[in-house]
Amino acid sequence: MSTAVERFDDKARGAFDRIGDSQVYQGELLRHRVYTRFLHWMVAVFFFLALFSGFGIYLPWLFRWFMPIFGGGPLARAMHPWFGIGFSVFFGLQALNWLVPMTWTAADSRWMRNLKQIVSGQEKLEPPDTHFFNAGQKIQFWEIIIGTIVFLITGITLWFGARTFGRLTVAVSYVLHDISALIMLFGIFIHIYQSTIGQPGTFESMTRGAVSEKWAWTFHPAWYQQVTGRDAREAVEQARKSGAPEPKPPMI
């Protein structure tokens, strides 16, 4: 357990742990450590900077009002590639951070077959073998990895332009760059929804880093079992028998 990545990881983790602080109370589990949260928000900041500076270039007749935010069209154009570089670097680190828990397993294939019940709300609990990430999160993760590679290749082509790469290469790159951006834009709506109002309690895992025990056994039973040693389904049944807990102030 001392690959270069992990050594770097421990170092970075130590550095960020000095800045940030995870307070985990009784009845809560630490889900994302400071390093992960730091990367997540850096990715988010650069994603939206790149997205909004790109909007005005993508569809000026609808989104030209984004341009003044970045100091006008020329500056938005000049900064957009650097925002993209920032996004790629921080997402690259996050990808290394999450490569192991994001590996596709047989449980994820079963989860996908169960997708309709989960989305339609018929199935209130995640399948018992859902580990740290479920298949939906893994699909988004791998989509962003592929999308970022497409962004980098086509983005560098667009950055240096037709003088370096030829007219047709550049012209095709526009299309691929846009398609990649729009797939990610589609995904970000689902991501934000699921992490805020769509699944209350999730947002705190990226702010304070902690989730409630109930949240963990409901949405990531196998992870809950690994961390606590208790069976998630039994925990749900025990809680149900002991009666629903008294209302707490809403978390979101």
Add this chain to the structure above:
Amino acid sequence: MSNRQTLQITQMSAHPGPIPGTGVQRDLEVCKLVDTTTCIGCKACEVACVEWNDMPFAPTMFENTYQTMPETRWNFWNLIKFNEHQKEDGTLMWLMRKDQCMHCADPGCLRACPADGAIVQYANGIVDFQQENCIGCEFCVSGCPYNIPKFNPATKKVYKCTLCSDRVSSGLEPACIKACPTGCLKFGTKDDMLQHAESRATQLREHFGFEKAGVYNPASIGGTHVIYVLHDATNPELYGNLPRNPQIPWAFTVWKWLAKPVLGTLSLLGLVGVLFHYVTVGPRRAQPEPRRASEPPAPPQTRVHKEGQ
């Protein structure tokens, strides 16, 4: 030329006979005719262009040819391309072509440009860059089949030949035309110039032994507002890679008319979808779901005896 029509008198009080000026301007579109067969390569047009447009000096380059530099620059919009061509009988021919913006009827630069108002096309056919709206993305460079728009790294804007739109709007001919000593450059309406070019090509074919002589006015981009008379119209590539069949990359059509609106709408469906999910299915909550103070009591069939209600 285009502003003349708005000031054309249409009615005149107590005036006998036809109204002066009626029908004088037959065609709004202007055109520059370059007769490569009478060009002597004096480069007067290059100088006139730099002079009139008040551009900073561009260093010249010697590459074993009379050509001033390999290609046009952001501050050098008009370049005579010199090509030594060996004919089938072994004799040499010097092909000189004035390279500048062709002012296409269907401009690829304009098609590719994402900045509002950075490239305009006037009714007289001139395609003009408005640098104050340019964002410097250089998309136009990939749209142009003639490699004309050039980027200035200092100002981060793209520049090219304006066909002297400032002079033309005042009823003057472009600076290059004014400077040409042989009359190989002509300026007028598109109709007139095409007719003139065709008659010159006919003359070359019938009296000068250039059987392949013809006019370069490519239909693939809807014609151009700069047309050439060539000794060999079947081989425009001989004249410094003049494209036979200039094309705007198909990807621009896909990009602008398919990828942008269709995919943009589809990604907004993500937003619509999650809002729809929230109001129909509702959020997924941690189980067992905690009761809220404001919520009504639990359904009677499960809780009625336990809660005693």
